[in-house]
Amino acid sequence: MVEDFVASFGHTALGTRLKRSGMAMQAVAQKWLQAQGCELPSAQMPVLAALHFHGAQSTGELAQMLVIAQPGVSRMIDQMEKGGWVVSSATDADRRVRRITLSDRGTALAARAARELWPVIDAAVAELCADLDGCFIDQIAALEARLSAGVMQDLLDRKAEERGATQ
Amino acid sequence: MVEDFVASFGHTALGTRLKRSGMAMQAVAQKWLQAQGCELPSAQMPVLAALHFHGAQSTGELAQMLVIAQPGVSRMIDQMEKGGWVVSSATDADRRVRRITLSDRGTALAARAARELWPVIDAAVAELCADLDGCFIDQIAALEARLSAGVMQDLLDRKAEERGATQ
């Protein structure tokens, strides 16, 4: 039995592999975040971070910043507003525009994430990708192997511990 | 305005970027395949290729080979059977098992793809990823830049032309 046909399919299926690896990384990160008591769905994290670092934005601006289609942002903001993470309102100058701000709850989570969650993920992923040698396709293969071996979970835990120990 | 916040977010959003790049590559490939008269949805292409190179498989075997969840295979096979690309039937030895085979139409498409479609994609992607220098995150950034510049479309066209010219 072929274990991973897609990986054996050369460059032809590279798109599939990149997508798969990306989803795997997101899944690991989300699981870890949940374990840290972070209730926000992982797909909404970039919105939170964008609003944290760059202040209030419109729907269209967020779509451009996050490079996702505008209807996706529309729906995501609805969900985040229901979850109490953001507040939105029509602007006075142009009443078509919906201005989105972090709520108190969202601000608090973003501050905490900036302090102790994102740096851990950043350090873990940086180390996950360190020493990926060879040509690009080999690097992807190495990354896939590390992900399926559970290396990223271990790194997240270790990095969190290290930060906790040194602070 | 920040153009691509995710890309500016360091390693933290690498998963999102990988996923995004993979989807972009798949989209370009699918568009090109359609232009070549290939009617099969791109997500079903790996199934076609797996059956072409490794013969009849069960639902579970396909899930393992393609590293996707079994319900996804179930649904995809339903669609492909409706589209006339595959035929499936319960096996005699174990009537729980659904054995999936390429139909005549599926066999014909796979043969054509193996001859003149997959090699083009392979060559194009190989060149797309050639000379990606630097550390992994820089390589991803370079890949993203090439994708958004439309380099992959151009390569597909050029590779197809080259193959056509030399054969």
Add this chain to the structure above:
DNA sequence: AGCAGAAACATAACAAGATATATATCAAGT
């Protein structure tokens, strides 16, 4: 002022992955 076209967002439907769970069948122990 009023109308045409553009722009911002919302809504609907689709795609392709996921998980959770139900159903049907098989295998093994008594």
Add this chain to the structure above:
DNA sequence: ACTTGATATATATCTTGTTATGTTTCTGCT
């Protein structure tokens, strides 16, 4: 032979992206 547990697949629902299209509001021209 029957019951119990495992296995293969199907079904239902969720997630998060997409495109297509509808609605509201603005802008600019006459």
